[in-house]
Amino acid sequence: MERSNHTVTEFILLGFSTDPVTQRVLFVVFLAVYSVTVVGNITLMVLICSDSGLHTPMYFFIGNLSFLDLWYSSVYTPKILVICISEDKSISFAGCIAQLFFSGGLAYTECYLLAAMAYDRYVAISKPLLYAQAMSIKLCAFLVVASYFGGFINCSIIAKKIFVLNFCRDNVIDDFFCDLFPLVKLACGRKDGFQALLFFSLSSNVITPCVLILASYLFIITTILRIRSTQGRLKAFSTCSSHLTSVTLYYGSILYIYTHSRSSNTLERDKIVSTFYTVVFPMLNPMIYSLRNKDVKHALIKLFK
Known part of the structure; x- marks a missing residue:
């Protein structure tokens, strides 16, 4: 891709x-969160394999x-740790675009993957006897790819x-990573079509x-609701409660960032919400899918033994 002339x-x-x-203090907090994220996601992957x-x-x-969460968190957290302890808070133009590309690509991938997991839960509950045949390895691999x-x-x-x-004015981003909104705000010259681009991004990758x-x-x-026994209903609902919590x-955090109006009064709140879905959420997922899961607990005990 050819880049337009700019001074930034x-x-x-x-x-x-x-x-x-x-x-x-933030360095210690983010280092702890990232450590738990790495250990939790790798442990869950090892157990499943x-x-x-x-x-x-x-x-x-x-x-x-x-x-996906392990990769997603690694796009942000190392740079955040550097910003917290170093006086050099710069990121190159190419590095900024690369971070935008990988962070956006992984975030949108997670949106699609959560949709695929919702379909998986639907098949498991509505067609339990045909679940293995309906959700074949080929179909699962296709949905992930x-x-x-x-x-x-x-x-x-x-x-x-x-x-x-063109970026020819200010190069200061009041955030902890390169995102679409602050980059477009800093750009000078014509920015036609970005509202349409933002709508396309929101509708195709989040809303759909x-x-x-x-x-x-x-x-x-x-x-x-068609299940007659209360115990049967609770058991069926428990199979998708972890996924529902994750979704x-x-x-909730992504739709808040995309849909609310941005101003200087909400900037700090926006950073907190952004931190949640970029750094904290990848740490929570292994806990969500393992703490209330007997199969994962049993596999973890076997692994330690």
């Missing part, structure tokens, strides 16, 4: 605070989600548009998977 060769990421003491009892479509998707393909193809379109913008998830859960609720936390 790097950007300055302000992060969360300029106070040295606060920065050290090593235990034959977890070789099912549901755990295949959970394992891929752990891999399609999630990555859709996420990164759409993000490459956005990155290409950003890549050819969200609608598919809602449709899947509508069918799931309908199926659960609520992830989509």
